[in-house]
Amino acid sequence: xxxxxxxxxxxxxxxxxxxxxxxxxxxxxxxxxxxxxxxxxxxxxxxxxxxxxxxxxxxxxxxxxxxxxxxxxxxxxxxxxxxxxxxxxxxxxxxxxxxxxxxxxxxxxxxxxxxxxxxxxxxxxxxxxxxxxxxxxxxxxxxxxxxxxxxxxxxxxxxxxxxxxxxxxxxxxxxxxxxxxxxxxxxxxxxxxxxxxxxxxxxxxxxxxxxxxxxxxxxxxxxxxxxxxxxxxxxxxxxxxxxxxxxxxxxxxxxxxxxxxx
Amino acid sequence: xxxxxxxxxxxxxxxxxxxxxxxxxxxxxxxxxxxxxxxxxxxxxxxxxxxxxxxxxxxxxxxxxxxxxxxxxxxxxxxxxxxxxxxxxxxxxxxxxxxxxxxx
Numbered sequence: 566x567x568x569x570x571x572x573x574x575x576x577x578x579x580x581x582x583x584x585x586x587x588x589x590x591x592x593x594x595x596x597x598x599x600x601x602x603x604x605x606x607x608x609x610x611x612x613x614x615x616x617x618x619x620x621x622x623x624x625x626x627x628x629x630x631x632x633x634x635x636x637x638x639x640x641x642x643x644x645x646x647x648x649x650x651x652x653x654x655x656x657x658x659x660x661x662x663x664x665x666x667x668x669x670x671x672x673x674x675x676x677x678x679x680x681x682x683x684x685x686x687x688x689x690x691x692x693x694x695x696x697x698x699x700x701x702x703x704x705x706x707x708x709x710x711x712x713x714x715x716x717x718x719x720x721x722x723x724x725x726x727x728x729x730x731x732x733x734x735x736x737x738x739x740x741x742x743x744x745x746x747x748x749x750x751x752x753x754x755x756x757x758x759x760x761x762x763x764x765x766x767x768x769x770x771x772x773x774x775x776x777x778x779x780x781x782x783x784x785x786x787x788x789x790x791x792x793x794x795x796x797x798x799x800x801x802x803x804x805x806x807x808x809x810x811x812x813x814x815x816x817x818x819x820x821x822x823x824x825x826x827x
Numbered sequence: 828x829x830x831x832x833x834x835x836x837x838x839x840x841x842x843x844x845x846x847x848x849x850x851x852x853x854x855x856x857x858x859x860x861x862x863x864x865x866x867x868x869x870x871x872x873x874x875x876x877x878x879x880x881x882x883x884x885x886x887x888x889x890x891x892x893x894x895x896x897x898x899x900x901x902x903x904x905x906x907x908x909x910x911x912x913x914x915x916x917x918x919x920x921x922x923x924x925x926x927x928x929x930x931x
Contacts, residue, residue, distance in 0.1 A: 632860075639867045646874035749875050775895070776875035783879040797898040799872055801891040803881045 599787055599808045602824040604763045606704060607754070607781075608735075609772035610715045612638070613791055614701075614814075615691035615725055623683055627674055640664045642776070645716055645747040654745040657716050658685060688717070691725045694793070700818035701734050707822045714739045714757050714770070716747045737761070749780020769808075771817065775799045778807050789817045840866075844929045855902050868892045 608614055617638060621631030641657075641664045648655055655663075662681045669676035705711060712735055713726070719740045726732040737760060744752040758765045770781035771789045773796050778788040788807035790798055791814050798810055811817045836842055845866060852861040869885075869892050876883050883891075897904045 636863070636867070639864070639871060643867060643871045643874065646871065646878060649878055650874060749878050751879075776871055779872075779875050779881070780879045783881060792899075795899045797895045799888075799891050799895050801876075801883045801887055803883045804876065804879065 599824060603769035603787055604767035605710045605712055605761050607757055607768050607770045608713045609774060609777055610713050611717060613773040614693055614697050616694050617691060619692060620687045623687060627680060628672055637664055637668060649746045649750050656718060657742060658718055689725055690728050693729045693731060696813045696815045698731060700814040701731060703818050703822055705734050707825045711735050712737045712739060712757060714753060716741045718742055748777050751784045754781055754784040754786055779804045791817060842929060856900060865892055865896060
């Protein structure tokens with residue numbers, strides 16, 4: 566464990582660090598450390614900044630299992646990837662509604678239009694994780710340019726970040742729907758680089774989803790994994806690992822702010 | 828429809844019954860539902876890697892996803908288990924080792 570380093574610091578993510586150390590092969594985990602601050606920090610939103618678990622009561626009511634929200638979100642991501650791989654496009658909201666109805670059929674639960682509307686309304690008002698507001702402020706104050714990149718549709722002026730009072734911290738909010746290919750397709754990260762007048766290598770993608778960061782790293786961005794509870798990196802030979810892996814956005818922000826002072 | 832000359836079958840879950848490996852997930856995670864989550868993640872990551880144009884053997888993704896699930900839940904899957912041959916490590920190569928034909 567002592568020689569296990571991820572990014573600029575020894576890997577000390579609290580949750581699961583000991584368990585991770587039990588099987589991690591450090592040669593696979595070690596990534597090139599960030600040697601300069603990225604120009605633009607690109608944030609994923611659902612689950613990364615905003616807490617999806619507040620939707621548990623809806624899934625508890627529909628399926629009798631609150632944790633079904635994770636299966637719903639996982640399947641929605643899976644089918645968005647399938648759409649990208651087959652060069653077909655369906656709006657993300659329709660994918661999510663379709664997956665909800667599919668789960669309904671699997672579990673013999675009738676899904677009404679009102680249920681779909683309730684899910685949609687819930688998604689539009691997700692609260693931020695507790696480590697998010699302070700971290701974003703610190704990064705903003707340190708001089709970083711902040712943007713978001715989501716698979717979800719653009720909701721200028723009325724999205725969850727607006728409701729959470731965080732929207733003004735971001736200079737732009739991007740949706741994969743613009744390029745009609747979902748993350749982790751290269752085109753999504755390229756769109757952000759183009760629109761912000763930067764190179765892909767100057768972007769740092771920050772998310773709680775390793776699958777998103779696989780795409781960002783392969784496209785040439787740097788990456789930070791928010792390894793909150795139930796999140797761990799996927800260790801396979803081939804794709805580069807994120808430069809920063811930490812158990813909270815607080816710790817990631819601290820490392821990025823420190824880079825500005827080097 | 829044009830004349831069908833060959834029929835192409837998917838195997839896992841389509842011909843082979845994945846639920847036969849549920850007990851492994853029950854033993855490791857204390858929850859039979861973990862099998863479904865594991866298979867979902869396996870497909871999600873195989874697609875993500877394909878989109879990113881990185882090839883990783885399917886069984887390697889399966890092992891890595893199992894380890895990814897185990898770590899935050901403090902479930903121990905030893906390096907020896909994860910990297911030994913499929914015959915010696917049923918938990919990490921379950922889809923190749925255990926499924927039986929679907930009865931349906």
